[in-house]
Amino acid sequence: MADQTIARSINERSILTLLRLRGSLSRAGIARELSLTPATITRLVADMAKNGLVREIGHGPAKAQAREPGRPGVQVALDPRGSYFLGIEIGVGVLRLAIVDFAAQLARSEEHPVPSRASPQDVVRLIGERIHALEADPFFAGRVRAAGVTVPGLVAHGGQVVNLPILGWSQVDLLLLLAKVTPLSVTVENNANAAAFGALYAQPSLPTVCTLFLKLGVGCGGAAVVNGRLLRGAHGTGMEVGHLRVSEQGPRCHCGQSGCLETRVNVAALARAARGRDDLDAAELARLPAEVAAEAKQGNGRSKAAIEHLSHHLGLGLVSLVNLFNPTMIVLGGLMRPLLVMTLPHLREIVADRIIPGTITPDILLSPLDEKECAIGAACLAHHRVFDPASLDVAPSIPRAGLTIA
Template identity: 50%
Template sequence: MVDQTLAKYLNELRILTMLRTQGPASRADIARRLGVTPATSTRLINGLIERDLLEESRGLSSKVKDELREPGRPGGRVSLNPGGAFFLGVEIGVGVIRFAVIDLIANVVDSSEISVSRELPPSAAVAAISNQLSLVEKQRKFKSKIMSVGVTVPGIVTSEGYVINLPILGWKSTDLLAELSAAIPLPCFVENNANAAAFGAVYTQPSLPSVCTIFLKLGTGCGGAAVINGRLLRGASGTAGEFGHIRLSDDGALCSCGQKGCLESWVNLGALARNYLGTDKLTESEFAALPAEVAEKASEGDEKALSALDTFSHWMSLGIVSLINLFNPSAVILGGVMRPVLERTVDQIRDGVQAGIISGIPIPEVRLSELGKFECAIGAATIAHHHAFDISRVEIHEHELQP
């Protein structure tokens, strides 16, 4: 016999996920979509309303009156209560930590960033996150409603939140999840930054086709991730998605992984600097300003800038074609600090992809991320949201859903 508590929990998750992805619905619609009795649906909805996770608009139209509802209760539309729960996302970067708070419908309601040491040790990062959480929780609307915390780092992370290698910050073999859990009295999750950005790009736009989405995050490196049927592709130990290290040639600049010819070494900030300026010996501020500068100069007809963008588009297209051949995605999303360059070259990249893929393979949509510079922090928050209130993370069988 199915455990009644488990069935109730799973059906609650189904309601919350359905309303997040499909929008408000009547009680009758919810009962039909869940395949449960009207009485069961009423109990579940009322319980979620009492917990402040759902809200119901009241209406007395003839159509609504005919819909299923609890006797004596005016009919209406049931929807998520945005302010019923919040989730904190954190991006630990180089010299900066970014924070984003999303509400129950995965809208961003707060964001901020702080400057930190470029040689930030894990303990200092955890302390900064704990302090920020305290500051957020002091705000009246967030008090006692932050449900969990997601944290991203630009390195290799296992499924258990263990940082295997984070050379850009000098971290190695760090149990970051354990340190976070010891300092923060909420569920915590640790993820690679590209994985988080990829997941956030899909999770915050449920209308997008998401059977298989590839995400590439371009900046100092080239991070990548695949989201398949709403879940991150993690591999055997959770380190899948190092798409920046697809080998495209036998020569080129030395990649951060120690090899030559990787996609990353052709399309990152260093490559853009070499192709535009002839050197990659830039300061951090010069690197930060480079994509916008190259894009602006290209719009003015500068030959070096145009050549640099052509080279970028060429290698970016080759990399995407390889990923399409491997994954057959429905969409490829491009994000990161190279946004100004991507805006100038996305049509060229699309043309290169169309010319390069195997005949007969459907051409996926190549588009830009809509999350901006907080995309990793937002993605981390969506991962926290996903673990708390999304049915797709749970392996279930139909017989478990009937109480």
């Protein structure tokens, strides 16, 4: 009986994943793609439709109708309203929330200010208040299935925040704190990992053989997605690309070292180059990339030089990463987006000119998501736990009526 239950869960998740990637298919089409019998697909789809996870949306092409007697061309698709997944970004001075529907599309987002050095308990208390507000919302009540939370620091397997110097946190069992304010199944992830995963998950057409993601803002976070999965390292704290050493000298990094890539390409580095000081407050730093970009377009020499300085060091970092990972694609996101738009051609030239000869140059593009990319990515990670058959042996059950696939 246990084996049958596991097989059923795997088949259900496989159907849902196929529909998420392909949009809609007939029952016969699903059976062919998954090498399952039509009777099995009919039974599973009927149960999932009863539980509000999938729906019929009409007829497919006439050719398909001709070869599928019995249920000619009726298409099955995910029901976007079947479930919702919450993503929460704990940032510097801000808490961002994003809700994605069952089709992994953004349904709602919100943003709340928090003290830049708020304690873990204070932030978790606000998270609990927002979750309770969602549960009281008639539109989402009872349909938020799981949540993901991101932080801009080291996160070990199991949700332990090892080190988060930007917020002054260290060795925080964030999952334990969150369990006190919500019964939802929650995952905790590094913010760059979440943003990288979300950028690809939200656009299944993008390649995932090996994709690198850099999030440039207050820090410089990095992530790698290999064959659709995040590369985390042995203990979950890998891919700290912002701490690649690019020189022996330079500003002191919050990690305690000098010469880190992060200190050359983050918003504080931009402030030093463009304003001659880096003691701007959080709001000023948030506005700075757009201001410097606008000034450079108007011919301001200092702003142009600041952008060139940033793109030079970022390009050198990308060359090292390409030589190490041989990625198919590099995605750039974060607060620096206004500057990244201007520097993409230069970055592509640096990478093409300086990587090991014979290496195929990866495409370099901007993240398809906006400033909500970390929150959306966290929601996508929670969403993925419902779909991924490989997570069956580790994912806790989701205590919601009608959802039998977790």
